[in-house]
Amino acid sequence: MKIQRRHVALTVVTVVVGVFLILPTLYIIPLSFDASSTLGVPSGRWTTSWYVELFTDRAWSRAARNSLQVAVLTTVIATVLGTALALAFRVKTRTNAIAYAVTLAPMIVPAVILGVGLYGLLVSWGLGGTLLGLVIAHTVLAIPFVVVAVGSSLSQVDPDYERAAASLGASPVRQHVRVVLPLALPGIAAGALFAFVTSWDEVVVSIFLTNAQSRTLPVLMWTQVRTEVTPTLAALGTCLLALSTLALLGMQILNRRSKD
């Protein structure tokens, strides 16, 4: 009887905390359908016009395209480089330890500082305001996540597998391609997903590095919030929420499949 009470209490607390955490996010969903032209002031009338505006206004579609291009490129480059780094970091030397700390630095350094530094560097290279510059910046931000995710996966691969592959005639390259990387795939996939989300959501550094043409979605949203606060933002927010939820579900499915 006592145990049952504890279960009930735990469930109640979990639900309360869960609701507290997610309510602000969920709140924008009804707002996006509200007919009031001022965000946050419910009028009781419903409409989908904000979604229509979202999908027809060229500024939004251009920003979405920019975001997608940058995120995809960032994911590819960051995953490849991050995986290579994680493989290199399996060898424990002092040089590697220092290199590892440097690689993880973007996670720790405040984004604003990174933004200022990257801005100065990329502008001096003539890449200010370009998509390429943005991809470089996002890759720098995303690589630490890939390295950590892949590194964690790699550390769970028994070194005996590589020895076995070697004894069977596999050169070090083939050992990695046929045995190590396939076994680290869950970590690589997780790293890629982190890289994508990092780039997709990134706003601070992107503000420094974009102009009106190359603006990404988060930057456009931020600009809009400061100028015209319409429920179109809530519509966009709802769409992003839906996308994030799908991404999370995707990760869960990947996870479950790798455990089979």
Place this chain on the structure above:
Amino acid sequence: MASSSLLSAAPSALTLQSVSKTFNGAPAVSDISLQLNPGEFLTMLGPSGSGKTTTLNLIAGFIQPDSGSITLDDRDITAIPSHKRGIGVVFQNYALFPHMSALQNVAFPLEMRGVRRKAALTQAHDALELVQLAHLAARLPRQLSGGQQQRVALARSFVFKPGLLLMDEPLGALDKRLREDMQLEIMRLGRELGCTIVSVTHDQEEALVMSDRIAIYHDGKIEQLGTAEDLYEHPRNLFVADFMGEANRLEGGVANSVFTTGDWTCLVPGSAPNGRVNLLVRPENTIAVPAGSADHPEGITGEVIESIYLGGTRKFVVRLDNGRRFQAVVSARTGPELHTGDRARVSWRPEHAIVLAAGDSSAVTADAA
């Protein structure tokens, strides 16, 4: 059977010359020298940490020796990386690639050698038939039992016809019944494939059953290398004698073929060393008679403290008057029936005594007094 196409290419001769390896200042193996004839089955036997697995890893090429050389069929492979040595290895935990089926695992070494997919899969199938697992070819390693995984690991290691096969504690993870079956299985495979085999184990019985010769390892060195009979009947020192089986021990001195301990003497073979010695007798060579019997008056007296019936044999534990404990194993049908508390005499034929100079003890068994 499909086995004919699997019969090995020529078995290899393996030579290790003064191989040494140190880890972090502690020597793992020192001055190891071995010479294996093609087709021979050698077991490296010894307690944990004695250097036998390190030697195996050196032969396989997973680690490099600090000094010495390794030669395979007149080819110096010391500096050659492991993936170019062409030596089959069976790991203690099998190391089957978890993301590949049994068939793909076995086909892997063939693909590494450029065999086309279809031919590789066919040969892999033949290898699995040789270990009676062809019907489970499509299964993933985690869907196989320990014994089945081990057989897949075996098939994977010989499918590319290596001249030398290395096995690291191949039977360690199996239960007793399976272990005995696999011992015979491995011996059968060894004969059919004809390759040279080096196996590592800490199980003395396994070594006795399966090998042509045994190398006893202790603290990074080979104490003795020889056939099971050599090691059992003529151990070079106390460590080997104690490792190969039970040995009753007396300390004393030898002069002119006479062994003296305390106030008791006996004859020993003329080949025995003079001076301070350890005299060893195996329990099955130890004769025990009741003190009242007229037989073997030359024996050493003591009291039976345990009498154990083992089915085919009886084991008596006798505490000798000088404090030493002796074990005698006799036939349960024809041997004497001694009971706990009986006074008895133990003796042995002089030629059954193993006499070792007292300096030859690299170890330890504290003799229970």
